[in-house]
Amino acid sequence: MRDNHLHTHFSYDSDAAFQDYLESFDGEIVTTEHYDVSNPYSKQDDVPDYEAYVAEIADLNAAYGNRIKKGIEIGYYQPREADIIAYLADKDFDLKLLSVHHNGVNDYLDEEVADMDKHTIMQEYLDKLEYAIGRVEADVLAHFDYGFRLFDVSVEELKTYEEQLRRIFKKMIDHGLAFELNSKSMYLYNHEHLYVYALDLVKELGCHKYSIGSDGHKLEHFRLQFDRIQKMLQEKGIEEKEIM
Numbered sequence: 399m400r401d402n403h404l405h406t407h408f409s410y411d412s413d414a415a416f417q418d419y420l421e422s423f424d425g426e427i428v429t430t431e432h433y434d435v436s437n438p439y440s441k442q443d444d445v446p447d448y449e450a451y452v453a454e455i456a457d458l459n460a461a462y463g464n465r466i467k468k469g470i471e472i473g474y475y476q477p478r479e480a481d482i483i484a485y486l487a488d489k490d491f492d493l494k495l496l497s498v499h500h501n502g503v504n505d506y507l508d509e510e511v512a513d514m515d516k517h518t519i520m521q522e523y524l525d526k527l528e529y530a531i532g533r534v535e536a537d538v539l540a541h542f543d544y545g546f547r548l549f550d551v552s553v554e555e556l557k558t559y560e561e562q563l564r565r566i567f568k569k570m571i572d573h574g575l576a577f578e579l580n581s582k583s584m585y586l587y588n589h590e591h592l593y594v595y596a597l598d599l600v601k602e603l604g605c606h607k608y609s610i611g612s613d614g615h616k617l618e619h620f621r622l623q624f625d626r627i628q629k630m631l632q633e634k635g636i637e638e639k640e641i642m
């Protein structure tokens with residue numbers, strides 16, 4: 399099973415080299431580099447250098463037996479939609495993740511967000527996520543819980559958003575997006591229980607596309623807890639052919 403959410407130095411917040419991953423694992427890798435416009439964290443547009451990215455992958459593919467695929471993590475931000483579509487138009491990626499990372503003022507991982515009202519933030523984030531699906535072409539809905547990663551949320555609390563979550567996941571399925579099991583959210587932000595709950599929902603709604611991603615920015619997090627997630631999917635009756 400491939401790790402479908404991974405960053406290298408082509409992302410603004412990672413120093414990892416492709417070789418770090420290639421030398422610790424003998425299968426295929428795909429990196430999904432951050433494309434975050436109007437990023438409030440860095441106060442700029444964070445755009446991977448596509449020409450350099452393609453060139454480095456070509457070199458490494460020659461040396462490592464064609465084991466590297468090209469990917470991108472699209473940080474959707476509605477006021478910049480036209481720029482996002484224009485950037486993607488002439489580029490070729492094997493895998494596109496759709497994410498919502500910020501509201502124009504804060505990235506949802508900014509420290510100050512932790513002190514804001516949990517339910518206000520959750521509602522705002524879920525509204526943005528619901529809107530984002532289908533606005534740009536993508537393959538995977540990344541970390542559905544990103545907007546509330548910093549919060550302790552119980553399943554009971556998340557259930558109060560179930561009607562909207564059903565709409566979000568239905569929209570995800572209708573647009574052919576896979577549901578991502580994000581191991582960073584699950585095991586570094588302790589949201590495994592929320593993913594177990596969401597998994598039942600998406601399954602019930604007829605989802606047949608799943609993607610496992612570590613969201614690793616360094617070797618230490620590459621393929622984090624993949625055995626455990628694979629076992630969880632198996633126990634839920636999800637077949638191997640349904641996992642990207």
Ligand SMILES: [Zn+2]
Nearest residue numbers: 471497540541
């Ligand atoms: Zn992300």
Ligand SMILES: [Zn+2]
Nearest residue numbers: 403405471613
């Ligand atoms: Zn990421």
